Amino acid sequence: MEKKRYKDLVDKYTPKEEIFYNAIIAFIIGGIMGVLGQALIDFYSYYLTIPTKEATVCMIVTLIFLSCLLTSLGFFDKFVNFCKCGLIIPITGFAHATMSAALEYRKEGFITGLGANMLKLSGAVIIFGVVSAWTFSLLRMLIGVI
Amino acid sequence: MIYLNAFIFAGIVCALAQVILDKFKLTPGHVTVIFVIIGAFLDVFNIYDKFVVWAGGGALVPITSFGHMLTHGAIAGYEDQGFMGLLIGTFDLTSAGICAAIIFAFYFSLIFKPRD
Numbered sequence: 001m002e003k004k005r006y007k008d009l010v011d012k013y014t015p016k017e018e019i020f021y022n023a024i025i026a027f028i029i030g031g032i033m034g035v036l037g038q039a040l041i042d043f044y045s046y047y048l049t050i051p052t053k054e055a056t057v058c059m060i061v062t063l064i065f066l067s068c069l070l071t072s073l074g075f076f077d078k079f080v081n082f083c084k085c086g087l088i089i090p091i092t093g094f095a096h097a098t099m100s101a102a103l104e105y106r107k108e109g110f111i112t113g114l115g116a117n118m119l120k121l122s123g124a125v126i127i128f129g130v131v132s133a134w135t136f137s138l139l140r141m142l143i144g145v146i
Numbered sequence: 147m148i149y150l151n152a153f154i155f156a157g158i159v160c161a162l163a164q165v166i167l168d169k170f171k172l173t174p175g176h177v178t179v180i181f182v183i184i185g186a187f188l189d190v191f192n193i194y195d196k197f198v199v200w201a202g203g204g205a206l207v208p209i210t211s212f213g214h215m216l217t218h219g220a221i222a223g224y225e226d227q228g229f230m231g232l233l234i235g236t237f238d239l240t241s242a243g244i245c246a247a248i249i250f251a252f253y254f255s256l257i258f259k260p261r262d
Contacts, residue, residue: 019168023161030160030208031153038152038203056206061246063207068250072258085164088174089181090156090207091243097175098247102255118251121175125209126244128179130236132186133216137232140190141224 022084029086037063037090060091067092071099097121152204155197159208178209185213189221215239 037059044055070076076096080087087093098118105117119126163177185208188194194214197205205211216236223235237244 019165022168023164026164027157027161031157031204033160034152034156034201034204034207035149036203037156037207038149041203041206056203057242059203059206060243064243064246065250068247068254072254085167085174085177086160088178089160089163089209091209091212093174093178094209094212094243095247095250098251099254102251103258103260106255106260114252114255118248122247124175124179125182125212129182129186129213129216129240132183133213133220133236134232136186136190136217137220137224140221141229141232 025082026084026086026089029083030089033063033086033090033092063091064095067095068099071096072103094122094125097125148202151201155201155204156207159210181208181210182213185210186217187213189214189217212240212243 040059040062041052041055044050044058045052050058067076070079076087076092077100080093080096087096098121101120101122102114102118105113105120107113108117159181163181166172166180167174167177185194188197188210194205194210195218198211198214216239219235219238219240220232221235223231223233223238225231227234
């Protein structure tokens, strides 16, 4: 009873437009990130004449570099607070998580601080990515055999 | 035209993630993991490759492409080298991103001091 009343109260005072407004911002910022990625691929493949497949890798490394640089200069946290998923879901979010953990734990020493904690937040992405990729490709392999 | 497709695809993925984040009160870590798994799943029957052809960079920038590349590498490894290729090939395509993130984070954390 108490829990239900509390939930009703919270629902009453949670602003409804917030979800819609946040989604619109994430849509626009995420879209801009996508266009930036495509523009970088085109830039690398046309002007520096790198094959498209390697231009893709260059684009990802460029975005990671920019995200790490802006995080260590202290701007990126403000952007993330404003755009939320618009910057977390692109590859910039992965670099941001790694970079901010590295900055935070640097003062606890090199091995026990920086080395042990750098992948604290982004490790989840790598671990679940590898586990699911291995499982799904094993499934596909088994389907192919049958 | 590919720029418009890139905008729409990346935008929809990010907006979907934002709605999930707000609706179910999850942390950003949960949402990223969910999208990596979705990307890895979509590559099993080569669905994500069609998105990449259609949206170009728009499909390669979101974290779903990380899962897609992991599965893609594992399947390519299996076709090349048999069963052990599943383990050998997994990081083939994504190692650039992971290495870049670790190396930049290490050196920048030596240069810059944390600020709140």
